[in-house]
Amino acid sequence: MKFVKPFSPFSYFKFIFNKTKDGLWRVLKTNINRQLRTTNEGAAFMPANLTAEAKKKWDEVAEERNPNEKLRLLQEFLALIPKHKGSEKLQKQTKRQIATLRKELEEKKRIKVGKSGPKFFMEKEGAAQIIILGPTKVGRSSLLASTTNAKVEISDYPFTTREPVPGMFPFEDIQFQIIEAPPLVEGAADGEGMGMQTLGLARNADGLILMVDASQNPSAQLSLMLGELEKARIFLQKPRGRVDIERRFRGAGLRISLLGRLVDCRLKDVEELLRSYRVVDAVVRIQGEAMLDDVEEAIFEANVYRPAIVIANKMDVAGAEKRFVELKRFVGDRLSVVPVSCKTGQGLESLGKKLFDALGVIRVYTKEPSAKKHSPKPFILKCGATIQDLARQIHSDFYKQFSYAKVWSKRLVFSPQKVGLPFVLDDRDVVEIHIK
Secondary structure, three states, rough: EEEEOOOOOOOOOOOOOOOOOOOOOHHHHHHHHHHHEEEOOEEEOOOOOOOOOHHHHHHHHHOOOOOOHHHHHHHHHHHOOOOOOHHHHHHHHHHHHHHHHHHHHHHEEEEEEOOOOOOOOOOOOOEEEEEOOOOOOOOOOHHHHHHOOOOOOOOOOOOOOOOOOEEEEOOOOEEEEEOOOOOOOOOOOHOOHEEEEEEHHHHHHHHHEEEOOOOOOOOHHHHHHHHHHHHEEEEEEEOOOOEEEOOOOOOOOEEEEOOEEEOOOOOOHHHHHHHHHHOOOEEEEEEEOHHHHHHHHHHHHHOOOEEEEEEEEEEEEEOOOHHHHHHHHHHHHHHHHEEOOOOOOOOOOHHHHHHHHHHOOOEEEOOOOOOOOOOOOOOEEEEOHHHHHHHHHHHHHHOOOEEEEEOOOOOOOOOOOEOOOOEEEOEEEEEEEOOO
16 A cells, blocks of 8 residues: 555545436445444444345345346345334435435336436536525525526426526636526435435535525525435535545555544554455545544545535515524524525625635636736636646646646745645636646
8 A cells, every 4th residue: 555645636426316326325335334344342333233144135235236126136135124223224224225216217217218307417517516405485596597697487386496407607707507406395315306316416516505585484494404415415514524535447556645634543444444345446535534434434425515605585575684683693603694685686796706715616727838828717626726736637647747837826925936746726826837
């Protein structure tokens, strides 16, 4: 095992309704394997008291890629789970996955016979993809129509939006892709309504807008959304520790980059856990204060963090100001809350800056050595990104053959300044990379 210098973060996850292998079964697998993990005393920690037959059946589920076969094996696995209080959570998760798989197979069958259904996978465009989540009738369509060029159907009837509607929202010299999702209902994480598909959009996005009606108990609306997101393992608070795993080609080997601190284990434990899950060709980056559970969840991509802001709409309605104060008290300092009125336009002018800040990104412009001006289109990087991250994003050759870079920045006393790969970039920096 080799330990390498810091490299650009790799985080890729698609949780969409029509791809079984990237669905909720990963969350289920994480919880089952946690139950099967061996304790320090050498005894298996199994709250569900799974039999050898059940464990063997789970291995078959994990390896199966055919949706029909996976459904059959999941049903057999459910029948093998002991029925007692200690296994209730495991039973519920298994039933949820069975329901998800059934819906997927029904959707595929409907498409085969020529019946069209809503399409939920949205290709990313612009600087970031942001999903508008909210209960019905909070003004999601009105927000999309007010901020983008999207053709939106706005109606007084609930549940008008049945599939994702995209639009491009300009902010300074970049654009955000804003997508209105179908309404989020109670029980969405368990498959109610189009909850699975909607939460799948949220998992795949770069950021979220949680929209509430400020005139109708906004705290309760937000609480409902937060609860469904948490059930789907989508978190809005930055985790203390983060683990990114980049799968590599066969024979590449296992490399770990420790940029933070391991709380309850050693590097040797991390390596053993990774190898036990057959993660042998990958680059693993550990940041912050990470635990062994964080590593395991990263293997199956069970938990995701998505930056978000709360938009309180209908501030023009009587009584909204009072309820907005209650909403602010409920949220505290967890999230940024933006009061707006899509009807009057109040507060919409600040939306772009709020989104940009919440996403935690920077714009970096590149310049060719012989050019007088930098490129008009910036690269979008995470805050704290380095020259190395930029070089990798441009092309792997720029990293492999890197010699030095020149940086123009307002924060520097002298510009340009000659720098190396570890140099930390800032918003609106201009970079000129020289290769060997």
